[in-house]
Amino acid sequence: MPELPEVETIRRSLLPLLTGKKIEAVEVYLEKAVKPSPGKLRDGLPGREIVEIERRGKYLTLQLDDGQRVTFHLRMAGRLVFMPVSAPLEKHTTLSITFTDGNSLRFVDPRKFGTVVYHAPSEPPVGLRKLGPEPLTTPKAEVLARWQTAAARRKGPVKGLLLDQEVLAGLGNIYADETLFLAGVRPERPANAISAREWEKIYESMITVLNDSIGHRGTSQRDYVDGLGEKGYHQVYLQVYGRKREPCRKCGTELVYTRVAGRGTHYCPHCQQ
DNA sequence: GTCTCCCTGTTC
DNA sequence: GAACAGGGAGAC
Numbered sequence A: 001m002p003e004l005p006e007v008e009t010i011r012r013s014l015l016p017l018l019t020g021k022k023i024e025a026v027e028v029y030l031e032k033a034v035k036p037s038p039g040k041l042r043d044g045l046p047g048r049e050i051v052e053i054e055r056r057g058k059y060l061t062l063q064l065d066d067g068q069r070v071t072f073h074l075r076m077a078g079r080l081v082f083m084p085v086s087a088p089l090e091k092h093t094t095l096s097i098t099f100t101d102g103n104s105l106r107f108v109d110p111r112k113f114g115t116v117v118y119h120a121p122s123e124p125p126v127g128l129r130k131l132g133p134e135p136l137t138t139p140k141a142e143v144l145a146r147w148q149t150a151a152a153r154r155k156g157p158v159k160g161l162l163l164d165q166e167v168l169a170g171l172g173n174i175y176a177d178e179t180l181f182l183a184g185v186r187p188e189r190p191a192n193a194i195s196a197r198e199w200e201k202i203y204e205s206m207i208t209v210l211n212d213s214i215g216h217r218g219t220s221q222r223d224y225v226d227g228l229g230e231k232g233y234h235q236v237y238l239q240v241y242g243r244k245r246e247p248c249r250k251c252g253t254e255l256v257y258t259r260v261a262g263r264g265t266h267y268c269p270h271c272q273q
Numbered sequence B: 001g002t003c004t005c006c007c008t009g010t011t012c
Numbered sequence C: 001g002a003a004c005a006g007g008g009a010g011a012c
Helices: A004-018 A038-044 A140-152 A158-163 A173-183 A196-215
Strands: A023-028 A050-056 A059-064 A069-073 A079-084 A093-099 A103-108 A115-119 A256-260 A263-267
Touching: A004 A050, A004 A059, A004 A079, A004 A103, A004 A196, A023 A038, A038 A115, A140 A158, A140 A196, A158 A173, A158 A196, A158 A263, A173 A196, A173 A263
Parallel strands: none
Antiparallel strands: A023 A093, A050 A059, A059 A069, A069 A115, A079 A103, A093 A103, A256 A263
């Protein structure tokens, strides 16, 4: 499931492949995933060049030379992969953008949750418009202030706050669990009961976890691959996520699996208090 | 603010 | 053969 490190890895892998490429055609195979309509993409994209690729949270945006954008959200299982036009069409392909040089960008999404939006810069999709700031480039003091302000008016679990994309963009289930493990904080603790000292620890842990994962080209626990179809290897370094009932790597205690904020949640009952 | 639904491959 | 995985939009 692509979260910030995976989407950033996809962005970096696609950037040299797509920059300057001229679009020849657009094939849409799952109409309802494409907004405002497949026809608008088929009319607007051919002839345009890709000038830049931007990531915000888990959204990836292609910028075109006429200023228009194509914004993807891969949700749980989406893959965005560069390949020759001649490559066989994979099952569950949502859309293919073909380029004049014989290559194409395929959006393959078995769960059919992913979305593609063609839009002007002034009219981003609703989720992107409401998105909180970027974890890795926003000053620490600002992130801490944002968390603590949000925490003050909610008594739900701290993990739910970390997953809230309007508070801060980019963390999903894997990195919320990993961040809280490294911080030594239990995911179900009420957000308004976390001390300033603990918020600081959570911040430092989040930065470490995200940077480590980007360094490892993301976590390929299940479907995730980069823009060239290559897996990441951060799954090797996961401390708690996906390790239900296995021993904690720090203390050996059996890890707990439970449900917090509506998500499957992993933690160490000894290391996290 | 909280709940439901969207989907299908994988796991139990 | 059922339960589960899960981000976010939209409904309550």
